[in-house]
Amino acid sequence: MYRLALNMLFGDRAKLAMLLCGLAFSALLMAQQSSVFFGIMSWTYTPMVNIRAQVWVSDPMVEQVNDAKPLRDTDLGRVRSVDGVAWAAPLHTSFVQARMQDGNFKLITLVGIDADTFAGAPAVLSQGRIEDLRLPDTVIVDEWGAALMGRMSVGPDGKPKNTPLQVGDTFEINDIQARIVGICRVKRAFTGGPFVYTTYDRAKGYTLGARRTLSFMLVEPQKGVAPAELCDRIERDTDLKAWTSDTVIWSWGERSLARNTFWWFWTNTGIPFSFGTAVLLGLFVGIAISGQTFYSFVLENLKYFAAIKAMGAGMGVIARMLFVQAFTAGLIGFGLGAGMAQAIGRVMIEKGMPPFVMYPQILWATFALVLGISFVSAVIGIIKVSRVDAASVFRG
Amino acid sequence: MSHPAHTVAFRATGVDMFFGTPENRVVALKQADFEARRGELIMLVGPSGCGKTTLLSVIAGTLTPQAGTVEVFGQRLDGLGQEALTTFRRRSLGFVFQSFNLIPTLTVVENVMVPLLIQGRPFDEAHARALAILDKVGLKGREEGRPNALSGGQQQRVAIARALVHEPPLLICDEPTSALDKDTGAQIMQMVRDLSRSPERCVVVVTHDHRIFRFADRIAEMEDGRISRVVDDPKLLDTTHL
Numbered sequence: 275m276y277r278l279a280l281n282m283l284f285g286d287r288a289k290l291a292m293l294l295c296g297l298a299f300s301a302l303l304m305a306q307q308s309s310v311f312f313g314i315m316s317w318t319y320t321p322m323v324n325i326r327a328q329v330w331v332s333d334p335m336v337e338q339v340n341d342a343k344p345l346r347d348t349d350l351g352r353v354r355s356v357d358g359v360a361w362a363a364p365l366h367t368s369f370v371q372a373r374m375q376d377g378n379f380k381l382i383t384l385v386g387i388d389a390d391t392f393a394g395a396p397a398v399l400s401q402g403r404i405e406d407l408r409l410p411d412t413v414i415v416d417e418w419g420a421a422l423m424g425r426m427s428v429g430p431d432g433k434p435k436n437t438p439l440q441v442g443d444t445f446e447i448n449d450i451q452a453r454i455v456g457i458c459r460v461k462r463a464f465t466g467g468p469f470v471y472t473t474y475d476r477a478k479g480y481t482l483g484a485r486r487t488l489s490f491m492l493v494e495p496q497k498g499v500a501p502a503e504l505c506d507r508i509e510r511d512t513d514l515k516a517w518t519s520d521t522v523i524w525s526w527g528e529r530s531l532a533r534n535t536f537w538w539f540w541t542n543t544g545i546p547f548s549f550g551t552a553v554l555l556g557l558f559v560g561i562a563i564s565g566q567t568f569y570s571f572v573l574e575n576l577k578y579f580a581a582i583k584a585m586g587a588g589m590g591v592i593a594r595m596l597f598v599q600a601f602t603a604g605l606i607g608f609g610l611g612a613g614m615a616q617a618i619g620r621v622m623i624e625k626g627m628p629p630f631v632m633y634p635q636i637l638w639a640t641f642a643l644v645l646g647i648s649f650v651s652a653v654i655g656i657i658k659v660s661r662v663d664a665a666s667v668f669r670g
Numbered sequence: 671m672s673h674p675a676h677t678v679a680f681r682a683t684g685v686d687m688f689f690g691t692p693e694n695r696v697v698a699l700k701q702a703d704f705e706a707r708r709g710e711l712i713m714l715v716g717p718s719g720c721g722k723t724t725l726l727s728v729i730a731g732t733l734t735p736q737a738g739t740v741e742v743f744g745q746r747l748d749g750l751g752q753e754a755l756t757t758f759r760r761r762s763l764g765f766v767f768q769s770f771n772l773i774p775t776l777t778v779v780e781n782v783m784v785p786l787l788i789q790g791r792p793f794d795e796a797h798a799r800a801l802a803i804l805d806k807v808g809l810k811g812r813e814e815g816r817p818n819a820l821s822g823g824q825q826q827r828v829a830i831a832r833a834l835v836h837e838p839p840l841l842i843c844d845e846p847t848s849a850l851d852k853d854t855g856a857q858i859m860q861m862v863r864d865l866s867r868s869p870e871r872c873v874v875v876v877t878h879d880h881r882i883f884r885f886a887d888r889i890a891e892m893e894d895g896r897i898s899r900v901v902d903d904p905k906l907l908d909t910t911h912l
């Protein structure tokens with residue numbers, strides 16, 4: 275009978291296509307919307323991605339990466355003396371205004387890295403060399419920032435034209451010149467504008483009067499020492515807080531600064547709510563569409579299930595037939611939808627817009643939702659068939 | 671006729687069946703008595719709304735009457751649970767409906783296989799038996815097509831094949847020819863008669879098509895929810911009101 279149940283499902287290609295489109299579309303919508311949501315949320319811990327280090331050390335009051343509480347310069351020495359530390363480098367981060375040559379101001383994230391080790395340097399430079407940061411008054415800006423801070427002019431066709439900043443261009447931070455020696459490719463941040471890298475010492479100069487400029491310390495564990503283990507040691511030997519740099523936000527450990535940042539934004543800002551409503555809307559539309567297409571499929575076949583019931587099929591057999599149909603359609607629909615979401619995601623990741631983070635958990639959750647919808651539709655169908663009077667098949 | 675229990679196919683006695691609420695009640699069957707024997711083709715005739723379909727449903731165990739007893743092949747249906755009734759239908763009944771009730775998304779042969787698969791027969795056996803009976807109803811070559819590609823008469827032949835493929839001892843046909851033209855209807859009845867004839871089987875045909883009365887061994891006439899009389903010869907019936 276299950277083979278016939280499948281043949282019933284596949285028998286009408288047009289209706290099957292409708293059903294699968296509905297399921298696939300809703301799976302796509304759910305997976306895509308959630309991925310964009312987590313993509314946007316992942317911007318909250320962008321510094322963790324752009325500034326690469328295995329262990330971060332901060333003031334004990336720090337809750338998330340965008341809110342640094344300055345450390346004393348002497349703390350660096352205390353951390354360096356902790357057993358298991360290979361090296362520790364200073365890091366400055368702050369949000370400052372940069373003045374463009376046309377006089378406009380732009381908010382930037384100023385990142386000062388250690389000039390000896392370049393610990394925390396961007397992973398990819400599309401132009402220039404990191405070593406040139408040792409030259410006077412030099413900075414490296416990210417591609418997004420280069421475009422954002424670019425020069426507007428009128429092109430030969432009369433339309434406004436943006437010329438991104440190039441290596442050699444200059445701007446000012448607190449009246450001090452910043453000369454671009456490199457363009458890097460980094461992840462965008464939710465707060466603080468484009469990333470501008472310079473050396474730690476020069477960052478002190480750019481932020482003028484700031485009494486303390488040590489925001490974080492970047493620490494490399496010695497070979498064979500696990501980052502989480504080193505964090506424990508640092509916290510035991512100093513009164514500072516130490517964090518790992520992993521960006522898996524799903525586990526409940528306290529060690530990951532990215533995870534803490536994510537959940538800090540989750541609980542302390544309206545951001546998850548405002549973007550979450552869009553996701554919920556996507557989920558809702560997805561559930562409605564797939565539930566509706568499935569339900570109409572069940573309704574159309576109700577008459578035939580009633581006939582099968584009159585001919586002596588028990589409700590157990592009919593229930594299993596409906597489940598076979600529902601789960602088969604659900605599986606195929608999910609497969610198509612998830613495949614499309616992956617494909618679209620690949621394009622989005624390439625473009626970087628909108629941000630897109632498709633955790634495996636999103637796919638599992640979408641899978642569970644689609645199967646849940648299939649399950650509920652099948653149960654509704656089963657209830658309908660069980661209510662339908664077998665005698666009704668005698669009527670026209 | 672050594673054993674009377676073998677000769678009676680079913681017997682309904684004093685059956686009452688109402689529909690609707692107590693205030694707004696429709697009486698479909700009122701003290702109806704109806705009996706048929708194995709080996710015969712009995713027709714149930716009467717004006718529209720007199721309760722023919724309801725009586726068939728009661729005998730098929732798809733409706734439970736408010737009063738009276740129904741016995742089919744020696745088994746009392748009252749008191750059987752839903753599951754036992756389902757098993758009874760699966761084993762003992764074949765149905766031919768006025769509106770065919772073929773599943774449009776299945777092929778012709780798959781439709782015919784349904785009763786066997788419901789019984790839990792292996793797919794291949796069901797397939798072979800369905801092909802054999804489709805051959806008998808003259809649909810060789812149409813097995814893999816869809817029912818909707820067939821004419822009304824051909825669809826009803828598929829339905830007959832489906833009703834008989836599992837060789838049920840009781841075949842129930844509700845107005846099998848009323849959706850068909852005169853000649854096709856006669857052909858269908860001829861086929862029902864030829865194929866279903868067996869000393870063990872009882873065939874009940876509900877109809878108000880007097881042109882097919884001649885295929886009956888006996889004709890039961892129904893009026894206002896009860897059988898008014900049973901005759902052996904259609905000429906004895908007053909057909910003016912049908």
Ligand SMILES: Nc1ncnc2c1ncn2[C@@H]1O[C@H](COP(=O)(O)OP(=O)(O)O)[C@@H](O)[C@H]1O
Nearest residue numbers: 689690696698717718719720721722723724725
């Ligand atoms: N499910 C039902 N609900 C309410 N009334 C019904 C139902 N089934 C049949 N009836 C009524 O019972 C009477 C007998 O119906 P039916 O057995 O279908 O007659 P026939 O088959 O002889 O035309 C009719 O008055 C009909 O309206």
Ligand SMILES: [Mg+2]
Nearest residue numbers: 722723724844
């Ligand atoms: Mg009727």
